[in-house]
Amino acid sequence: MSVLVLHRNPLAAFPYRQWLNGDAPGLDGHAPYPGDLVVLAARDKIESAGERLPDDTDHDFTHLELFDTLDDDRVPARALALAEKYRITHVVAHHEADVALAARLRERLGLDGAWSADIMPFRDKALMKRLARGAGVEVAPHTVPGTAEQARAFAARHGFPVVLKDRAGYNSIGLSIIADQDELEQRLARAYRDGARDDLLVEAFVPGRMCHVDGLVVDGRTVAAWPSQYQYDLASFGTDPGPRVDLTLDVDDPLTPRLLLLIERTLAALKPEGSRLRTHAFHAEVFHTPDDRLVLCEIAARSGGAKIREVFEVLFGIQLAVQVTRAEAGLPLPALEGAVDERGRLRPRCMSGQVLTMKRPGLVRSLPAAPDEEWVKGFWLFAEEGQVIAPASGSADFLTAAVGSAPTRLACERALRALGARIVTQTQIVPLPGNGYGTPVRPAAPDGRTEAS
Template sequence: MSVLVLHRNPFEPFPYDRWLADYPGEIVVLAAADKLRSFGEPVPTGNLGFDRLEFLERFDDDEEVRKHALELAVEFTVDRVVAHHEADVDTAAWLRERLNLPGAWPADLLPFRDKALMKRLAQRAGVEVAPHTVAGTAAEALAFAEAHGFPVVLKERAGYSAIGLRILHDRAALADSLAEAYSAGPRTDLLIEAFVPGRMCHVDGLVIDGRIVLAWPSQYQYDLASFGSDPGARVDLTLDPDDPLTDRLLAMTARLVTGLKRAEGRQYPHAFHAEIFHTPDDRLVLCEIASRPGGAKIREVFHAMFGINLGEYATRAQLGLPLPALAETLRGGPPPRPRVMSGQVLMMKRPGVVRAVPEAPAESWVERFWVYAQRGQTIPAASGSADFLAAAIATAATRTECEHRLRTLGARLVSQTDIVAEP
């Protein structure tokens, strides 16, 4: 019995050694060294208590990652594969199918990875989606924009972390983007869709035996796609239990998760992260959903609310280990309700020389705090919506109080940060 973990994240938020202390088999980890460095973690010289810890400098080459993963899986007779980064779930699924292992295979993941298929299945399940099309040529994309109006959104069908996502407000901006995107000719991996106004909500949770056993909605108070240009504090808040949106979002997500399961597919436990627009005219419109734990500090927000880390419980569920905080729910009871409201405040990296970083907050309601840069360090711009300079988790009895705390804290973090352009 052994598990292979594919890991392109820092280790601090993913303490597999602690999460899997009762796992009776071998734990093998293949990690990306560059991701540790980008979050200020040294690349370890030991194995961190794992049976094997192996590094690639980066996970950019899918074939190289698959080659090393397969070699490790064969050497250790792996019978489970775990991956929690959106860019690694395909490799994990490929490896499971190749070795006939339990868990999601590529066909099972496709509705969560192919945004065009995802939206088609969502509509079939009664979930509203934005008008969209897979534009094979620049002319087709321009025709879509002329038919549906501006702004439009251009994104990769299998993209993640808002990388490469473009919101284009007029024909000239679209034409420039399309000239670059289609410079090599027709392609089928780009999606163009009508812009949906409103605030983005997200629902995160865990599915076991085809049933949602844990879920809760939150609402971003910022634009995800602005990660490269936003110097301020980005606040994300959970919704109160009596908020009119809470039950609507939970019900919509339940329809969506059910609708994306293939009738002939495999049952497998998984976390999910669904992003849903709440429009000014009170509609809920799907943006997309992923079959893995949410990024940023969503895992830690859930721990503050429920005493459950989504990353930990998704990992343990996939290995068939006990889930004590969900024991009653797994016996047929209702999903747990949050004990407090929570949220996160995030600051994105921006390029330059770091002259000052925020100080650790002393308030008792600050559950966790992180800084990912040091004085004197030269850092690049944020490479995605999860490339942070600093982050904090706060709790309160209500969303309103939590928002006040997070915004007050965020303003202080901004005032304490000093980054200047390189000379």
């Protein structure tokens, strides 16, 4: 038994060997993992979080190999070579950009777990929407515009604003909300300057608040899931200087059962009988419109970004990344304990949420102190005073992050908004001329962990 990990995150928050050993919250004991652990990691993600690059003396992997980025064209061949050398039996990938490669490797090697056809409905937004709509789940009008003229025709039919995004995108990177014809023409000139393409999606803008549902499926059955609601627009990461609050929904919120049911129907539509995708986390985003409709935006077969994994742990006492790592490594999961509902799912122990601020360019003059209130379950800084930082490159490029808990959503919201206001007040970033961004530094966290989602 041996595991290959494709890792596109900082390393400190992912102690894979401990997780495989069973040494993590919610696991039953410590049984040393007997096999090899081979990790291919992204240097850019480690450095952007301020972590020191590991050498051979400060990691517990059988083999660690760093690439400048996991988008390097050499990664697939190197992963296959290492898989053959170490006789890899399981492949693990937590990042949206790596699940397809992990699936191809499993398929090529004949390994357990999801193969390409199982992952594709969660990676190809056009296929995803077609399958969901076929199951009666509402999605926004959309098309795959092969040419600029097809995109213009769609906008003429549906009006502005329209949304243009990568068909297999993530973290809002490359997403544009286009307000008018002039802006559309500018975007199309860039997008189609090399001719026709089939990797973009254009869809009608859906008004309303974005909700998300996060959960864990074990052997084909959802064992824990809960909805939350963003109190901000994901696509505004480059212009939003204020606190971005995300809150779980109360048990008695009318939206809660509707969202959970919608996602069950979606999962069933995207995983037909015979799917090899049996145990996995999921992160789904759903619009709640002003006229009370639920419209699926998209769903991923992996845990959510930001601090969603930590929020989930506050809710249920289990960490999604730990569970998925062990499942994809072929290891048993501990018995899920705690109060369950009539469908056998875990009930949340409290409400939770997160408050985030985004990086913006300039010299960091001051940053907030770590809060010491008991209700704050985690706090992270992703910069240091005196550092020159670049603007946020995506919706997961944070300056600060905090996770809290409270008995109700309202109490949690009040506390998080007050904390967010304090964080903004205590943060000072001075714009600088030019584009001189500094060397990343180590983020600080009260519990010693660092992470960028």
